[in-house]
Amino acid sequence: xxxxxxxxxxxxxxxxxxxxxxxxxxxxxxxxxxxxxxxxxxxxxxxxxxxxxxxxxxxxxxxxxxxxxxxxxxxxxxxxxxxxxxxxxxxxxxxxxxxxxxxxxxxxxxxxxxxxxxxxxxxxxxxxxxxxxxxxxxxxxxxxxxxxxxxxxxxxxxxxxxxxxxxxxxxxxxxxxxxxxxxxxxxxxx
Numbered sequence: 001x002x003x004x005x006x007x008x009x010x011x012x013x014x015x016x017x018x019x020x021x022x023x024x025x026x027x028x029x030x031x032x033x034x035x036x037x038x039x040x041x042x043x044x045x046x047x048x049x050x051x052x053x054x055x056x057x058x059x060x061x062x063x064x065x066x067x068x069x070x071x072x073x074x075x076x077x078x079x080x081x082x083x084x085x086x087x088x089x090x091x092x093x094x095x096x097x098x099x100x101x102x103x104x105x106x107x108x109x110x111x112x113x114x115x116x117x118x119x120x121x122x123x124x125x126x127x128x129x130x131x132x133x134x135x136x137x138x139x140x141x142x143x144x145x146x147x148x149x150x151x152x153x154x155x156x157x158x159x160x161x162x163x164x165x166x167x168x169x170x171x172x173x174x175x176x177x178x179x180x181x182x183x184x185x186x187x188x189x190x
Contacts, residue, residue: 002051003069003095003140006035010071012188014181020174031076036178038067038144040171041162046182054142063147065162069095070143072133080107083125084165087150087158090125093142094118098135106131115141 006013013033017023023032037047037055048055058067065088072078083090094115098104101114106121108129113121121141123129133139150158165171 002054006051006069007071007096007138007140012185013071014177016070019177019181020170021177022170026078026081029076031073032078033071033073034068035071036066036068038064039175039178040166041065042175044178044182046186058144061144061146065145065147067142067144070141072131072139074133074136074138076131076133076139078131080128080130082128083145085158085161086124086126087148087154087161088125088145089148090123091144091146092121093144094121095142096138096140098133098137098139100135103135104133104137104139115139 013035015030016027016032016034036044058064094117097115097117106113106129108123109127
C-alpha cells in the first residue's frame with residue numbers, strides 16, 4: 001500500500017509549515033505532516049511516481065488544483081482558519097481514521113463533521129473551520145481541492161484569481177520548498 005510505505009518513513013515527511021511557511025500561523029508545532037501530489041495546479045511528478053495508484057485516481061478527478069496526504073499526529077489541533085477562494089471545493093477522503101469520532105473531528109462553522117474511512121467529505125473551506133485530533137492515533141486524509149462548477153463569468157474570475165495567486169510568494173515559496181525537500185530525499189537515496 002502506497003500510504004503504508006509513506007507512513008513507514010513519516011519522520012522524513014515534511015511538516016506543512018516547512019512546505020508552506022504561511023501555515024505556521026495555524027500549525028507552529030510538529031504534528032502536521034504532508035506529502036504533496038499536486039500543488040496549485042502543478043503535478044509533482046516524483047511524488048506521483050511514489051504513489052502511482054493515488055496519482056492515477058487523482059488524474060480521473062476533473063479540476064484538481066492541490067492534493068496531498070494530510071497526516072495529523074495525536075493531539076493536533078488546527079485553529080479556525082479559512083481557504084482562499086470560493087472557486088474551489090475542498091475534499092477530504094478518509095484514509096486512516098481514529099475510531100472514536102468524538103475525539104477526531106472538524107468543525108465547519110457550527111457544524112461538527114467526522115471522517116469515515118473510504119468516504120469523501122466535501123466542503124467550502126472559505127467558511128471558518130478547525131480540526132481536532134484528541135485521539136491517541138494518527139489521522140490521515142487525502143486532501144484535495146477541485147474547481148467548483150461555475151458559470152462562464154465565474155470560471156473567468158476564478159481563472160484570473162488562480163493565475164494571479166500562482167505568481168505570489170505564497171505559492172512560489174511553497175513550490176520551491178517542495179522542490180528542495182524532494183532534492184534532499186533524492187540526495188539521501190529515498
